[in-house]
Amino acid sequence: MKERIAHICSLLPRARVFADIGCDHGYMTRYMLENCLCERAYISDISAESLRKAETLLKDEIAAGRCIPVVAYGMEGLPEPCDCVLIAGLGGEEIVKILERAYLPPRFVFQPMKNSEKLRRYLVAHGAKLERDFTFCEGTVRRKYYDVILGRAAGGDTYSEREFRFGRDNLNGNSPYPFLYRAREELEKTEARLRAAMQGGSREALLKRKTEWEEVIHEIERTL
Numbered sequence: 001m002k003e004r005i006a007h008i009c010s011l012l013p014r015a016r017v018f019a020d021i022g023c024d025h026g027y028m029t030r031y032m033l034e035n036c037l038c039e040r041a042y043i044s045d046i047s048a049e050s051l052r053k054a055e056t057l058l059k060d061e062i063a064a065g066r067c068i069p070v071v072a073y074g075m076e077g078l079p080e081p082c083d084c085v086l087i088a089g090l091g092g093e094e095i096v097k098i099l100e101r102a103y104l105p106p107r108f109v110f111q112p113m114k115n116s117e118k119l120r121r122y123l124v125a126h127g128a129k130l131e132r133d134f135t136f137c138e139g140t141v142r143r144k145y146y147d148v149i150l151g152r153a154a155g156g157d158t159y160s161e162r163e164f165r166f167g168r169d170n171l172n173g174n175s176p177y178p179f180l181y182r183a184r185e186e187l188e189k190t191e192a193r194l195r196a197a198m199q200g201g202s203r204e205a206l207l208k209r210k211t212e213w214e215e216v217i218h219e220i221e222r223t224l
């Protein structure tokens, strides 16, 4: 199992009814069922072809009625409310669209591939409590970074602008390292681009980005 998938599995909470939206292969649902973390699980994907992979992986669970496959956009095909919903590997904007067309699940685990800031803003604006919001990484030399957000529909939250931008637990000392590595890499890339950009608006934008990365690195380093 890929490190990203294993990491997400380790974060999944217990649920009565679980749904894996955009399930594709279905590995995360297999983990939920194998570890008795839910009574039943919906595996849902917009693509019947993608869903077939999960149906093959989970054929025994489907036959036993513990896993129900659905072809649908987002959460639209779910025949009952789910108390925990996982949406992983999709863009943050797409996750927001899915939520707009459905509801905010009582518990959620979202792993956006990009646009995490948009997703954070949507969740907080809609009264969610973000319990964990951090970056993890896969690999050691050539690292890949992923954001993950766990929370509840109710409870409410207050986020600062920097927390919206970068993820709260990356800044407050709860989970400093993966994001610190990412920030240092981003600073290096920005500096390299600055060396290549001679003048004009792009240089100004790069200088602004450089300052932003420097500031966030200092902020995290102060928590170590």
Ligand SMILES: C[S@@+](CC[C@H](N)C(=O)[O-])C[C@H]1O[C@@H](n2cnc3c(N)ncnc32)[C@H](O)[C@@H]1O
Binding pocket: 005, 021, 022, 023, 024, 025, 044, 045, 046, 047, 050, 051, 072, 073, 074, 075, 087, 088, 089, 090, 094, 098
């Ligand atoms: C990159 S895969 C991610 C698979 C798995 N969730 C993971 O994290 O490894 C994205 C999957 O989401 C499905 N998908 C994309 N947009 C969707 C939507 N709006 N509703 C349901 N499924 C969607 C795709 O068909 C694809 O199978």
